[in-house]
Amino acid sequence: MNSPKIFVARLLGLDVFDPLGDRLGRLRDVVVLDRGGVATPVATGLVIEVPGKKRVFVPMTRVTSMDSGQIITTGLINLRRFSRRGGEQTVAGDLFDRRVRLTDGSGEAVLEDIGLEQQRNGDWLVSDMYVLRPTGRGAFGRPRGEHLLLTWDEARWAGQAEPQGATSFVAAHEDLKAADLADMMHEMPEKRRVEVANELQDERLADVLQELPDDDQVQILSHLDIERAADVLEEMDPDDAADLLHELPDSQQELLLELMEPEDAEDVRRLLEYEEDTAGSVMTPVPVILPPEATVAEAMATIRQHEISPALASLVIVARPPLETPTGRFLGVVHFQRLLRYPPPEAIGNIMDKDLEPVSDLAPLAHVTRELATYNLTSIPVVNAQHRVVGAVSVDDVLDHILPDDWRAMDPDDHPAAAG
Incomplete structure (x- = not known):
């Protein structure tokens, strides 16, 4: 007899313990391996955030107990930073919000959660897909529709090239500090990083941008609508906004400054006048x-x-x-x-x-x-x-x-x- 199903969205954020009850870290994602064709994907491990805000990989073979309340492992973990290998995908980072086609021909849906079930041999297989079949738009443009619980055989991916939303991903990580979410986005493929950025509210995106490397900041900003890019810059600290604008061509700098509120733009313009690596170029122009x-x-x-x-x-x-x-x-x-x-x-x-x-x-x-x-x-x-x-x-x-x-x-x- 198989074990009860575990849904990934309910696991995210749970504490992970060793056999003695000492806390090792917090679960941030589950890694699954697509075995191709109609074969059911298998969960290969967990992504755990350990002290120091670093995310590491723990193989499923070291998970001794997993339910909606806590996760227990053997206690042995490798502190090397997690990175995807081969056909591995993260459930929250790569699969949530992807579109699937129902095999009965009734249309498409959006993946909101994945169910895992442990087999007799100890493997954890993807047993279910919890999806939303949209019927329209609700408040704030959010999709509304019918929720369905499907088996793996009842749906297929709509394709990697299809646009992927980020509603479920953002909701699952709303408790993360901006710096931690920035770390996650830094490790994402460019396409996924932009999708997540598009889903974030302006203030939240501004906080995250301030924690990202320059290249990531420029890449995200360049994919935003120009008016929204100006709105996000207004939400950033003036010195961080100035640093970001320094990375852009002069013509784009001026266009964004013109679209910003005059008071916000004035603070940023003052900082841009200073030579780099001077007190004036890095200072906060609105102290106490x-x-x-x-x-x-x-x-x-x-x-x-x-x-x-x-x-x-x-x-x-x-x-x-x-x-x-x-x-x-x-x-x-x-x-x-x-x-x-x-x-x-x-x-x-x-x-x-x-x-x-x-x-x-x-x-x-x-x-x-x-x-x-x-x-x-x-x-x-x-x-x-x-x-x-x-x-x-x-x-x-x-x-x-x-x-x-x-x-x-x-x-x-x-x-x-x-x-x-």
Whole structure:
């Protein structure tokens, strides 16, 4: 008698344990092998995200128990980064949202889930396809229709060249941090990467683009409708948007800037004026800036805002009005920890640090990096020749510029290991 069916979409995100109950990581996908013809595909292994946000392959032969609550393995895993081999495909990454043709001639459907069933010999075979046969469009343009549970024999792929949506894939990975989703997209074939990008909301896509290598950013942006590309650039941090535009021809840069909201475009244009690898080229042009009369309570309320990164929130820049960059004269800074030590009504001008020297907007990036390291800062103010604040450089602004270009693909733990 065969074991109960397990559906992949319900497994995604589950914790994976060793026999002693220690957590090894989290399930991110299932790998299946298409054996050609009418032969049922077989699941060859799991893609598990281990500590360090790296995805590794665990063969199905090392899976001792798998259900909708947890997954248990022998505990032996190879920490080499997962990559497809031969005819292998990932269920969530490659198969979800593909079109299938029903063998009874009743039309086409879209794959939303795959059922696996363990055989007596221990193999896990694809037993079912859970599909949506569209009948129209619902809210927000989402397809609606009839759901069907088919056996493998009752459907066939519509063809690799057919457009593949990404609704199910995006839904299955909505809990991922932008950096982790970017890692997954970086490993995808170009066609699939574009399909996933088209499905993401503008704000989510902007967050993901900021975590991708330059080549991937340009490739995705070039496949977007020009107006949507401008909308996505508006959602990006100005320094990241400027870095991306630097990779495009001047004519395309100007077209996108013209389509952006004037206020967003102005911030990006200012950054594009600086030479590469200077403080001005990597800075954030909208740091936390307050006048000396602002109170501790006002400063705390400002840095508490969701859109302000932890690095920028660590430092309140004090300047004379106007407070929009470029501001009035730079006066000093107030560190977050110092705000915690004073009562809410205290004016920040009374407690600011006047000894911290800002960096020039023309300073080389190497100088900025040394200043951050020397004074144990997570951000530092940037001023122009008139000593007006024009932005701030944070640790995350410089990391991408001092790491190797291929740092996302580097694998420092490329060796077998046992876990648990």
